[in-house]
Amino acid sequence: MSTGILRVWQRNLDVYRQNWKISFMPPLLEPLLYLAAFGIGLSGLIGEVAYGDGKISYLAFIAPALLAINIMNNAFFENTYSSFVRMYYQKTFDAMMATPLSVEEIITGEIVWGATKSVIATAIMMVILTFFDLIHYPTGLLLIPLAFCGGFAFGSVGMYFTGIVSHIELFNLPFFLFITPMFLFSGTFFPLEGMPPWAQALATALPLTHLVDLTRGLCYGSFAKSFPLALGYLLLFSMVFYPLALTRMRRRLIK
Amino acid sequence: MIETEKCVRVHVMLESIVEALQIRKTYGRLVAVDDISFTIAKGECFGILGPNGAGKTTTIRMTYGFSPLTAGSLQVFGLDVTRHAKAIKARIGVCQQDNTLDPDLTIFQNMTVFARYFDIPKALAVSKANELLSFMSLDNRSHSRALELSGGMVRRIVLARALINKPELLILDEPTTGLDPQSRHQVWERLDNLRRQGMSILLTTHYMEEASRLCDRIIIMDQGRILVQGKPSELIREHIGKDVLEVSSHTADLRTYIRLQKLAFEDVGDRLLIYGNQDDHLYRYISNRFCPEGCVMRTATLEDVFLKLTGRGLRE
Numbered sequence: 200m201s202t203g204i205l206r207v208w209q210r211n212l213d214v215y216r217q218n219w220k221i222s223f224m225p226p227l228l229e230p231l232l233y234l235a236a237f238g239i240g241l242s243g244l245i246g247e248v249a250y251g252d253g254k255i256s257y258l259a260f261i262a263p264a265l266l267a268i269n270i271m272n273n274a275f276f277e278n279t280y281s282s283f284v285r286m287y288y289q290k291t292f293d294a295m296m297a298t299p300l301s302v303e304e305i306i307t308g309e310i311v312w313g314a315t316k317s318v319i320a321t322a323i324m325m326v327i328l329t330f331f332d333l334i335h336y337p338t339g340l341l342l343i344p345l346a347f348c349g350g351f352a353f354g355s356v357g358m359y360f361t362g363i364v365s366h367i368e369l370f371n372l373p374f375f376l377f378i379t380p381m382f383l384f385s386g387t388f389f390p391l392e393g394m395p396p397w398a399q400a401l402a403t404a405l406p407l408t409h410l411v412d413l414t415r416g417l418c419y420g421s422f423a424k425s426f427p428l429a430l431g432y433l434l435l436f437s438m439v440f441y442p443l444a445l446t447r448m449r450r451r452l453i454k
Numbered sequence: 455m456i457e458t459e460k461c462v463r464v465h466v467m468l469e470s471i472v473e474a475l476q477i478r479k480t481y482g483r484l485v486a487v488d489d490i491s492f493t494i495a496k497g498e499c500f501g502i503l504g505p506n507g508a509g510k511t512t513t514i515r516m517t518y519g520f521s522p523l524t525a526g527s528l529q530v531f532g533l534d535v536t537r538h539a540k541a542i543k544a545r546i547g548v549c550q551q552d553n554t555l556d557p558d559l560t561i562f563q564n565m566t567v568f569a570r571y572f573d574i575p576k577a578l579a580v581s582k583a584n585e586l587l588s589f590m591s592l593d594n595r596s597h598s599r600a601l602e603l604s605g606g607m608v609r610r611i612v613l614a615r616a617l618i619n620k621p622e623l624l625i626l627d628e629p630t631t632g633l634d635p636q637s638r639h640q641v642w643e644r645l646d647n648l649r650r651q652g653m654s655i656l657l658t659t660h661y662m663e664e665a666s667r668l669c670d671r672i673i674i675m676d677q678g679r680i681l682v683q684g685k686p687s688e689l690i691r692e693h694i695g696k697d698v699l700e701v702s703s704h705t706a707d708l709r710t711y712i713r714l715q716k717l718a719f720e721d722v723g724d725r726l727l728i729y730g731n732q733d734d735h736l737y738r739y740i741s742n743r744f745c746p747e748g749c750v751m752r753t754a755t756l757e758d759v760f761l762k763l764t765g766r767g768l769r770e
Contacts, residue, residue, distance in 0.1 A: 206571050213567060214558040294554035296520055297616075298571035299544045454481075454521055 203300045207308025208315070210291075215316075226273070226320035230265050230327050237261050237388065248390060251421065262333040263414035264387035266324055266342060267349070270414075271407055273320045274313035274350035275378060278357030279370045282309050286361065292452055306448045310354040310441065317350025318343060328418075335420030342417050349410045352433050355440035356406075362447025381407040406436050469496045471623055471654050472517060477526035479512050479678075486512040488678035489526065494623075499645075499655040501669035503662070503756075505764050508675040510658035511551060514625055517656065518548050531622065544572060547621030549612050551628050555600035561587070561611055562596040565618060572619040579618070586614040590644060606637025613644060624648065626657040630664060642667060662757040672756075676764045686756050693762060694718075694754040699728040699737055701749040708744040722766060729754065 215222055242257035250260065285291040295305050321342055328334050334342070360373050384398070385407035391399050402408045409429035416423050472494040479487040487509040494500040502510045515521040516528055519539030528535045530542045556564050562583060569579030587593045590610040600608060609629065616624060629645070630638040638661075645668055649655060659665055665672050666686045673683040682689055695718065701708065702725050709726075712719050715736075718729040730736060741749050 202573060203571075206573075209570060210556075210559075210567050213563065217558075289557055290550075290552050290554040291556055293550060293552065294556065294568070295571060297518060297543065297548035297550060297554075298568065298619075299540045299573075300571055301540065454515070 203304030204308040204311060206300065207295065207305050208312050211309070211312040212315075222319075223323060226269060226323040227327065229269065230262075230324045233265050234258065234262070234327075234331065249392070250390070250415075250419075251423070255419075258331070259333055259419075260390075261388060262328050262331070263418040264385075264411050266321060266328070266346075266418070267385075267407060267410040267414045268382055268387060269320050269324055270317040270346045270349040270410060271353045271378070271381070273316040274310075274352075274354035275357040277313040277316045278310060278354040279360055279373070280367065282313075282358060283361050283364070283367055283370070285309075286452075287367070296452065302449050302452050303445055305452075306358060306445055310351060310358050310444065313354030313357065314347045314350030317353075318346045321346035334418050338417050338420040338422075342414060345410075345413055345417060348430070348433055348437070349406075349413075352406055352410075352437045352440070355437050355444050358444035359440050359447055362444055362451050381405050386411050406433060409433055470494060471496045471498075471531060472500075472656065473527075473529045474513075474517070475527045477513070477516060477528050478524045479509075479516060479521060480524045485678050487516070490673075490675070490678070490680050491526075492673055492680065492683065494654065494656055496654055497652045498670045499649050499657070499668050501665040501672040502656070502658045502675060503660065503665055503672055503760060504658075504675035505660065507677075508764075509678040510675060511627055513675070514627055514656060514658055518546055518625055519543060544619065545621060546623045546625055547616035547619060549609075549616045549624075549626045549629055551631070553600070553608050553612065555608060555611060555615070557600050560597050560599055561592065561603075564600070564611065565615055568615050569618045574619065582618055583614075586617055587611075589647075590614045591640075604637070606633050606640060609633060609637065609641055610644070613641065617648075621653075623654045623656065626655065628658055628660070630659070630661060638664075662755060662760055666756045674760060674763055681763045682759075689759050690754050690756060694758045695729045695731045696754055697730050697737070697751055698754050698758055699730065699740060699749055699751050701726040701728065701740070701745055703745075703747055705744060708740070711740070711744065720762060727758070729758075 238258035238261060245257045247254040248257055248260040292302075292305050296302065325334060325339065325342060329336075329339075356377075357373075360370065364370060384402055385405050386402060387407070391402050391408070394402070409432045412423065412425055412429040413433075416426055470493045472492075474493070475491050476489045477487060477491070478485070478489050490509075490513065492500075502513055504510050512521055516523055517530055517535065519535050519542060523536060531545060533542055535542060555561075556567065559567055565583035565586065566576070566579045569582065570576075574582070584593065587596060590613065592607060592610055592614065595603065595607065600611070603611070613626075613629070616626075626645075630641050633641065642664065645655065649668070655668070657668070669686060671683065671685055672689070674681045674689075682693070684692070712726075712728065717736075720727045720729075728740070737751050741751075
């Protein structure tokens with residue numbers, strides 16, 4: 200099982216390494232744009248935000264959220280659009296299935312690759328955020344393994360959608376109904392504490408809320424009480440969607 | 455009775471590499487493959503022929519573990535495909551019908567990345583890739599990408615890639631469909647070469663010329679069933695004879711004559727096909743007596759067998 204996953208992962212890495220100059224750009228530039236727009240533009244209006252017992256700058260508030268969003272987007276995009284292109288248009292999985300690789304190895308390799316993209320993006324972004332003194336070390340280093348966990352969770356759910364959509368346009372639905380609301384309402388750009396209770400409850404059900412919780416704790420060097428719960432949620436999320444993704448893809452690929 | 459005896463004898467004489475026994479595949483209510491049995495001997499080139507939707511692709515997909523069997527037993531190298539798919543796939547080479555070359559990689563990378571799926575060490579993969587690309591006369595295109603190449607080249611690369619693990623059985627799903635005659639002959643030449651080296655080959659095709667040229671033995675399938683199996687030359691002799699006389703504008707007299715003489719024939723609308731066994735005298739008689747506008751006598755081909763058995767209706 201294990202070498203097969205590695206082989207699929209290596210194939211994606213080989214392709215990534217050919218285009219690394221382009222692939223490096225978004226995670227490098229995106230946080231800069233967000234920091235400029237929200238951090239500098241909006242923080243004048245907002246000033247400080249209450250966090251835990253104290254107050255922090257708005258820039259410090261949104262920086263970890265940007266990391267979490269980046270983790271989500273990289274893995275989810277990779278295992279929806281990119282995996283779908285490989286599966287449907289390029290027949291890459293069909294070719295792999297004529298070798299000793301199994302469907303399980305192919306799909307797991309793809310999800311692990313999606314999580315790897317999250318890790319790469321996180322590492323690049325951390326360089327920028329560190330430059331602005333927005334990450335507390337050494338706890339900040341744990342963002343790397345966290346990026347993998349988060350990437351695996353969002354990659355799994357992405358792969359599940361890849362297993363069920365009939366054509367590529369349909370990915371607009373999960374992006375519009377799942378990713379965008381999370382991007383906005385997971386305690387990313389404003390604290391959940393100010394929201395009505397039902398909205399808070401809704402946000403708690405979303406995986407990004409928990410990932411944001413975790414990136415904040417690691418960036419600030421303070422482990423909140425909700426830490427085990429948040430981590431547990433992400434693991435549970437993977438444990439549900441990873442097997443579901445395997446089942447749907449097996450059904451899709453084996454005819 | 456004679457049929458079974460023949461089978462048993464073949465069994466004893468040759469080591470079989472594929473053994474399909476009453477294999478069946480259904481998709482919902484559609485029966486794609488309907489209880490078929492066949493064996494492929496080591497070193498043999500075995501062809502599956504049939505019109506579209508006959509179940510050819512499904513049959514070979516089952517042999518490389520891509521499609522699970524609904525019923526029956528299928529063994530490759532003496533291993534059960536349902537339980538030992540991984541071990542079997544390590545020892546076969548597959549050319550699928552679709553172009554599955556990786557467009558994100560160069561041709562050379564296609565070879566080496568593919569070799570890695572088989573856990574072939576890097577150094578060996580590189581030398582094997584060079585060797586195979588030059589065998590396919592493609593060594594000058596190593597750094598091209600699949601999208602830049604012609605259909606014929608793509609097919610040769612897919613073939614080269616399928617050989618990277620030194621397979622004991624090569625499975626080809628319509629290896630020359632969509633190729634121009636030059637490219638088709640290029641592919642045939644390579645396959646001939648591999649055959650001479652003792653490679654066992656299983657292929658599907660709907661080019662009769664391809665089957666006659668390459669295959670030691672064929673089966674003709676239709677609607678999931680095997681209609682006939684045997685050597686191409688024997689099937690022609692058995693079902694058609696040696697020659698075919700094609701008469702384009704026939705008269706009622708000719709029909710009466712054919713019926714009286716009890717000749718085997720087929721009416722295909724605008725033409726009448728009369729099957730015979732090199733009875734020159736008869737042909738000369740028919741052409742002088744009934745075909746003032748002339749008629750054509752030609753050697754019987756596998757295509758005659760195929761059309762006779764599967765009918766002339768369109769399959770769409």
